[in-house]
Amino acid sequence: MNGMKLLTGLLLIAAANTVQAKKVPTQVVYRFDDHRYLELKGWNCEGELWYIDTKRGVRSNPVGQFYRIFTRKLVHPSERYIALTGWSAGGFRVSKDYGQTWSTAMFSPGPNEPDEMNQPPSEDVISFTVVNDQGFLLTKKSLYMSSRGFDDPRILPGGPGITFTAPDGTLDTIKPRSPGWSWGMVYMTKRGLADATNQYRTEWMNLPDNxxxxxNYQGWDHMRCDMDAGK
Known part of the structure; x- marks a missing residue:
């Protein structure tokens, strides 16, 4: 009987050690500054993505699973507006409240690319910069931008709306009850903007060409991940 108890105890210890050895690894994959960073929980550099701001006491989960790190240049001093993209750069997770809550931003429909596609091929992406509450995705052929960090007051509730002359010469209006995308929620090129009603909104006017x-950026300029973490 004592031998059986000993064997059972050894098996339990071995099982506990196995579970401990296979604990899902968590690693810091990006630092914005001395108090804000991203953690990835998962194997082989894929899994849950967490945003942490130790100064504001924020810990949130932009991507619940299957996140793979963005491998191109990433510069992100912006604090209120946080925008994240992944390995394929096929879309964005954004926060407009310092990382507390997250939404999905996208590429605008329409001819953003020279071939009239609305988003760039992943292999063309060069860098992603988020500064002054605005994101800039640079590719080999184009520069994608979100709007500046505010909504045109004319299309906010109670506003007069925006009346403009459409390409066919008729008058049209962007109305507060159906204003379209709010600031920071869509990325487009100047080529795409030329065919969009967003061009009449002040947050989309006078955008840079570069x-x-x-x-004096204090963060990392690339995400980092150890493929062997936890193994």
Whole structure:
């Protein structure tokens, strides 16, 4: 009987050690500054993505599973507006409240690319910069941008709306009850903007032709991940 108890105890210890050895690894994959960073929980650099801001006490989960890190240049000093993209750069998870809540942003429909596709091939992406509450995705052929960080007051509730002359010469109006995308929720090129009603909204006017220069950035310029973590 004592021998059986000993064997059972050894088996339990071995099982506990196996479970402990296979604990899902968590690693910091990006640092924005000294108090904000991203954690990835998962094997082989794929899994849950967490956003942490130790100064504001924020811990949130932008991507619940299957996140793979963005491998191109990433510069992100913006704090209120946080925008994240992944390995294929096929869309964005964005927060407009310092990382507390998250939504999905997308590429605008329409001819953003020279071949009239609405988004770039993944292999064309060069860098992603988020500064002053605005995102800039640079590719080999184009520069995709979100709007500046506010909504045109004319299309907010109670506003007069925006009346404009359509390409066919008729008058049209963007009305507050159906204003379209709010700020920061869609990415497009100037080529695509030329065919969109967003061009009449002040947050989309006078956009730059190049990625803004970022000086004295304190964060990482690339995401990092150890494929062997936890093994």
């Amino acid at each position: 990625v803004p220069e970022v000086k």
